[in-house]
Amino acid sequence: MATILIVNENANLTGFLKFILETAGYQTKVLDNGLALFDEADADPPSLVVMDTSFKYVDGLYLLEKFKSRRETASIPVLVVASKNEPLALIDAIERGAYNYMAAPVNEDAFLSNVKKCLTPAKKNQPGRRNGGTHGRDV
Amino acid sequence: MIRAPCGTTARPAGNRPMSTKEAHIDPDRYKEATAHYLAGLAEDSPLSFDVIDSDGNIVFKTGQRIRPDVIEGLSKRGKRFYVPRMGRDGDFSRQIFSQEMMHNLIEDTSALFSDIRRLGTMTHEQYINACNQYGFLLQRLLPQDKAGGVLTLLHRARSGSHSAMHSVNVGLLAMIYSYKNGDPQEKIMNMAISGFLHDVGKQKVDENIILKPGALTREEFSAMMDHTKEGYRILDAVKNDKGDKVIPNVVKIVSLFHHRRLKSQGYPFKEGATRDDSERSYLELPAEARIIGIMDLYDAVTTNTPYRKSTGIESALRYILNLSGYLYTVEDVHSFLRVMGLTLNHGKSFLNPGDFVVLESVKVHPETRKKSRTYEFAKVEELYRSGLLTPKVTIFFNASKNTRINPISIDLHYDTSRKVVRVIHSPRLMGMMQRYMK
Numbered sequence: 241m242a243t244i245l246i247v248n249e250n251a252n253l254t255g256f257l258k259f260i261l262e263t264a265g266y267q268t269k270v271l272d273n274g275l276a277l278f279d280e281a282d283a284d285p286p287s288l289v290v291m292d293t294s295f296k297y298v299d300g301l302y303l304l305e306k307f308k309s310r311r312e313t314a315s316i317p318v319l320v321v322a323s324k325n326e327p328l329a330l331i332d333a334i335e336r337g338a339y340n341y342m343a344a345p346v347n348e349d350a351f352l353s354n355v356k357k358c359l360t361p362a363k364k365n366q367p368g369r370r371n372g373g374t375h376g377r378d379v
Numbered sequence: 380m381i382r383a384p385c386g387t388t389a390r391p392a393g394n395r396p397m398s399t400k401e402a403h404i405d406p407d408r409y410k411e412a413t414a415h416y417l418a419g420l421a422e423d424s425p426l427s428f429d430v431i432d433s434d435g436n437i438v439f440k441t442g443q444r445i446r447p448d449v450i451e452g453l454s455k456r457g458k459r460f461y462v463p464r465m466g467r468d469g470d471f472s473r474q475i476f477s478q479e480m481m482h483n484l485i486e487d488t489s490a491l492f493s494d495i496r497r498l499g500t501m502t503h504e505q506y507i508n509a510c511n512q513y514g515f516l517l518q519r520l521l522p523q524d525k526a527g528g529v530l531t532l533l534h535r536a537r538s539g540s541h542s543a544m545h546s547v548n549v550g551l552l553a554m555i556y557s558y559k560n561g562d563p564q565e566k567i568m569n570m571a572i573s574g575f576l577h578d579v580g581k582q583k584v585d586e587n588i589i590l591k592p593g594a595l596t597r598e599e600f601s602a603m604m605d606h607t608k609e610g611y612r613i614l615d616a617v618k619n620d621k622g623d624k625v626i627p628n629v630v631k632i633v634s635l636f637h638h639r640r641l642k643s644q645g646y647p648f649k650e651g652a653t654r655d656d657s658e659r660s661y662l663e664l665p666a667e668a669r670i671i672g673i674m675d676l677y678d679a680v681t682t683n684t685p686y687r688k689s690t691g692i693e694s695a696l697r698y699i700l701n702l703s704g705y706l707y708t709v710e711d712v713h714s715f716l717r718v719m720g721l722t723l724n725h726g727k728s729f730l731n732p733g734d735f736v737v738l739e740s741v742k743v744h745p746e747t748r749k750k751s752r753t754y755e756f757a758k759v760e761e762l763y764r765s766g767l768l769t770p771k772v773t774i775f776f777n778a779s780k781n782t783r784i785n786p787i788s789i790d791l792h793y794d795t796s797r798k799v800v801r802v803i804h805s806p807r808l809m810g811m812m813q814r815y816m817k
Contacts, residue, residue, distance in 0.1 A: 296653050299643035301705065327754035327778035328704060328801065331737055335701070335805050 242359055245286035247271045249295055250323040253344055257290060257321065260348055261355070274298045278306075281313050288358050289318045293329050301332050308337035317358040321346060404435060409461040433459045476516060481547070484512060488543040488575075495613065496582040503619045506626060513554060513571040520558055541685075542581055542589070545678055550575030552674040552719065553667075559718050573633035574671050580610025580634065592685045604646045610634035629667050636668040637675055640706040645672075662708070673699060673707055673715045677723075696720055696729040703800050709739065713768055713798065720767045728767050730802060734759045735812040736772065737801035738791075754778040755797070756812055757789075766792060768799055776815045783815060 244266050248254045254270055261268050271280055274295040281289070289307070293300035304320070307313050320333045325343035333341045339358045342351060409431065430439040438453065438460065454460075491509070495501055553574030557567040581589060584606050588599045595603060614631045618624055639645040644657040652660075661669075677699060683689045690698070696716060703712035720729060730736070738755045757772040769791040777784050791797055803809055 294654075299654065302643045328737065328739075330778070331801050331803070331808065332701075332705060334808050335803075 241267050242287040243267045243269060243284075244288045244290060244355070245269050245271065245277075245280065247274055247277055247289060247291040248321070248323065249274070249292065250344075253292075253321070253323050253346075256346070257351075260351060264352055264355075266355070274300060274303055277303055278310075278313070281307070281316065285313070285316060287316070288355065289316055290321055290355075291318060293320055293322050293326070293333060294324065301329070301336060304333060304338060305336045319354055319358055321351070404431070404433070404461055412460045412462040431461050433461070476519065476551070480516070480519075484516075484547050485543050487512065488547055489540055492540070492543055492546075492579075492582055495579065496586075499583065499613075501579070501613050501617050503617055503625055506617055509575060510568065510572060513550060513568065513575065516551070517554060517558070517564075517567060517571070520555070541682070542578060545682065546575050546578055548678045548682070549577060549671065549674050552678065553671055555722070556670065556674070556715065556718050559722075560714075569627055569629050570667060570671075572627075573630045573667055574674060576610070576614060576630060577634050577637045577671055577675065578606065578610065579613055580606035580608065583609040583613070590685050604638075607635050607638055607647055629665055632665055633668045633671050636664050637672045639664060639668070639672065641708055642705050645706075666711070669707065669711050670715060673711060676702075676706075677715075692724050693727075693729045696724060697802050697804070700729070700799070701801050701804075704739065709798055709800055717767055728762050728770075730759055730762060730767075730770060730799075732759050732762055732770075735803040735809060736799050737778070737803070738772070738774065738797040739800045740797045752779075754800075755784075756815060758812075758816070760788065770799075776812075786816075 244261055246254055246257050246261075246268055248257070248270075249272055251272070254272070258268050258270060269280070269284075269286065271277060274291075275298055277289075277291070291300065291304065293304070295303075300320075304318060307316075307318065314337075318338045320329075320338045320341045322329055322341065322343045330341040330343075340354050342354065412430070429437050432438045432453075438458070487508075491505055494505070550571050551574075554567060554571035557570040562570070584602055588595065588602055591599070611631050611634050614626045614634055615624065617626050635647070639648070639657075639661050641658060641661050642654065644652070644654065645661075648657055677695055680687070680695045680698065681689050681692060699707075699712060700716060703709045716729075721727075736757050736759055738757050740753045740755075742751050742753070743749070744751065754777075755774045756776040756778055757774040759770045759772055761771040771788065771790045773786050773788050775784065775786045776782070789797070791799070803812060
């Protein structure tokens with residue numbers, strides 16, 4: 241069972257995301273303090289982190305960059321769900337390794353399909369026509 | 380992402396059939412430059428090196444302005460061009476400072492820093508000495524270095540201890556930035572000295588922490604953060620014979636605040652300050668502290684350190700552009716790149732045609748004075764016509780409204796309300812942009 245860690249200081253948005261995810265059958269954990277992200281992720285690594293970029297005391301993009309550059313947590317996918325829409329944050333978040341960026345108000349279906357894609361293991365090195373692979377032949 | 384400068388063909392001499400005509404061109408000193416490469420240099424800016432042809436004749440002299448039509452005409456007649464080889468250190472005919480001068484400067488700085496490390500204080504004499512050294516360097520700058528887009532190269536220090544090298548480099552960057560900006564003498568000297576002494580507090584931090592290859596622990600990092608405060612204390616304690624404090628305030632403030640950042644606080648910060656508070660206080664800092672923060676980062680990412688490998692110049696400049704509006708203000712980043720971009724990057728722009736960029740336009744409401752920012756995605760079409768950060772672009776997406784728009788072509792040289800704030804690197808975002816364009 242996939243555990244999803246929601247890191248967000250906005251209680252309304254957190255409640256909404258939690259409700260959607262639990263209805264879809266995921267287990268969730270909620271953090272209302274960005275600073276606790278690393279301790280929480282180290283103690284019990286989640287399968288996916290759904291985080292905000294704006295916190296009161298800490299910079300969300302910085303957290304994301306650190307999260308993605310630490311060896312322990314680099315493989316955990318991150319989906320950014322921002323409580324306020326900033327086009328620049330979209331660029332910055334994806335460049336820092338987030339899987340995708342969504343801003344509130346969140347479309348339920350789009351959110352769930354993003355979550356599903358994050359949790360599917362990447363098919364990076366599989367041969368296939370689309371990624372210019374070897375078409376199944378051994379080279 | 381590091382890209383090879385377009386059109387350069389730096390083939391080793393051995394692979395090329397040597398004709399008798401080319402025999403006297405030394406492949407260690409010269410490399411072939413295609414006409415495309417020469418045309419890519421900023422238009423109408425004076426060269427800082429001689430360009431020779433395959434017969435060894437000088438085609439373009441140092442100081443001559445580049446004209447694309449001339450280059451095109453010559454290349455049609457089958458001419459091949461050679462320019463002096465440039466490594467990362469730059470190896471052109473005219474450099475602002477010679478290797479020897481840099482060597483002496485590094486030696487003196489190393490001695491100064493080891494004295495400060497040993498005694499824990501700085502004397503008035505040492506301060507005057509540093510001022511004299513930079514004053515001497517300042518006299519070596521020529522009026523032509525001031526002109527916009529001059530391709531004279533800055534030779535930065537590459538030897539000696541890391542902290543000496545870094546301090547000298549940031550001092551030079553700050554001095555040349557201020558000089559090219561047309562500041563008065565006193566301000567140039569203040570900038571140079573601020574840059575030179577910005578990390579002086581590191582002499583109080585344990586050397587093992589500074590040179591540690593891996594990540595720092597929490598305690599080590601907090602010791603590292605203290606170097607800003609220590610720097611302020613060292614500089615504040617410098618007194619002349621009469622007991623007066625001699626160092627200008629701005630130098631101390633730069634030393635204290637050069638690690639402050641716009642959105643991601645940086646340090647030192649007040650305990651319990653929210654991000655909004657720290658953003659406001661960052662904007663109240665003197666411009667010197669903010670600009671030297673950028674130069675600090677530039678020199679750090681382009682120099683090899685025990686804990687990080689250096690990046691190329693072009694990618695460093697693109698990296699700094701991508702931090703505008705996040706770690707630094709858009710205005711400061713633009714001013715740094717406009718003044719120093721060509722000088723640092725061998726006269727080439729760090730943007731390439733075909734790059735996707737993000738444009739920002741700020742509107743101030745006439746009554747409430749509230750700023751509203753609009754972001755648009757665009758593709759760079761043409762460069763160099765109008766400067767480093769003002770290419771011709773095609774705007775195709777309004778990111779603030781999240782809607783596609785009919786592509787419009789805009790020359791940013793004339794449309795001053797829009798500014799380039801990001802250039803896209805990640806393949807994921809490039810794919811997204813390409814989908815938006817269709």
